[in-house]
Amino acid sequence: MNIDKKASVVAYAALPDSCLKQLQQHFDVADFTGQSGLRRNPAFAAALAQAQGVIGSGLAFDRALIASAPQLKVVSTVTVGYDNYDIAALGERGILLCNTPDVLTESVADLSLALMLTSARRVVELGSRVAAGDWKRPVDSADFGSDVYGKTLGIVGMGRIGMSVARRAHLGFGMRVLYHSRHAKPDADREFGAQHCALDDLLAQSDFVCVLVPLSADTEHLIGAAQFARMKRSAFLINVARGKVVDEQAMIAALKAEQIAGAGLDVFEREPLPADSGLLGLRNVVLLPHIGSATHQTRLAMAQLATSNLIDALNGRKPRAMVNSDCWPLRV
Incomplete structure (x- = not known):
């Protein structure tokens, strides 16, 4: 599947400028990086409703949040763990979840x-x-x-x-x-x-x-x-x-x-x-305050992998790291 390169993507949590710029070359990016209280943010809800892709970490993607994103095709988490994501709800919609193993x-x-x-x-x-x-x-x-x-x-x-x-x-x-x-x-x-x-x-x-x-x-x-x-x-x-x-x-x-x-x-x-x-x-x-991956080199590598996962998936290329690979290739 090849989605138009100006597909809508929502970015949240911490992403380096280099990754944001890379995403902006491919997609129409709604940037919520560094913002908190996203579930109560009307602008975030409006952007999510239009998004084909999402990238970030720290936000619980439960069944209700997934349902509020009817066009969503790919979620790219800037983490290796994925317990924040309702895998069953994603699978029912054929939404691909990518993560960042190995680099941390x-x-x-x-x-x-x-x-x-x-x-x-x-x-x-x-x-x-x-x-x-x-x-x-x-x-x-x-x-x-x-x-x-x-x-x-x-x-x-x-x-x-x-x-x-x-x-x-x-x-x-x-x-x-x-x-x-x-x-x-x-x-x-x-x-x-x-x-x-x-x-x-x-x-x-x-x-x-x-x-x-x-x-x-x-x-x-x-x-x-x-x-x-x-x-x-x-x-x-x-x-x-x-x-x-x-x-x-x-x-x-x-x-x-x-x-x-x-x-x-x-x-x-x-x-x-x-x-x-x-x-x-x-x-x-x-x-310690959950610093397992908190080095400059590792966090950058995680963000870069999450970015490439999203770009590849939304442009019809198999991403490097998939959690629910049964959702690949993307459903039309």
Whole structure:
């Protein structure tokens, strides 16, 4: 299918000027980048009603919003995750959803290791004392952290990011790698000596548990009270996937009771993290504002891929990354 090059496209959230200019060369672009409250914005609603394409991130495309866009053919999200999109509703209309896998793999893997090191060595906690002028005595055993080198890492979800985390951990830190996924990964077994195992076994043996599964009905609250009870008291939980994969209240209880040693978190059940969250003020947790892909290079690469996905799809060329590939080619 080849839609007229001046088809209507709605752009929202953060897109660099270079990507906007590229879109404007092909389409009639309604630019809502940097604006909030879009669902209450009449201009956004009017533009969406005329749009054949949409590009952005952070807006929940539920059934009602999809229904308000009767001409929509392609949604291009500037993310790898797509839990914000009603896949069934998109499929019923034959609307193609494109995403941005691969380009953020290494950045998220870097952050996973950073959270492991920061949590284990109590970098934020102890560093804040120095910054506050509270370094008044030599470090003693009460300030000691945990080693990372040579420990056991359990990876929950051995996809692209899991493989990159395993590579760093095994080759860089001499770690033994366990992983839980739907299928064994021969490459991981061969390259890193990784062992495919049941989740319960992984939790019981790991010094660090790194959560990397996408959010779905099957993975929501995959890690809850029963799972924390199986972990070592000396273990750390690292979550750079989606907040709802972990039962946050169960995690808070485990951290307060020192049922586990600590956690390094980039994602939460509610974002931004509410001011009354029970995670705030805990000594044994490192909190970040969902920065897994937040480097200049990675965010630009994600925007560029999302842009090319949309341009290709609306001009009849198969895009590089499709979530619901059964909707390709586009319906007339």
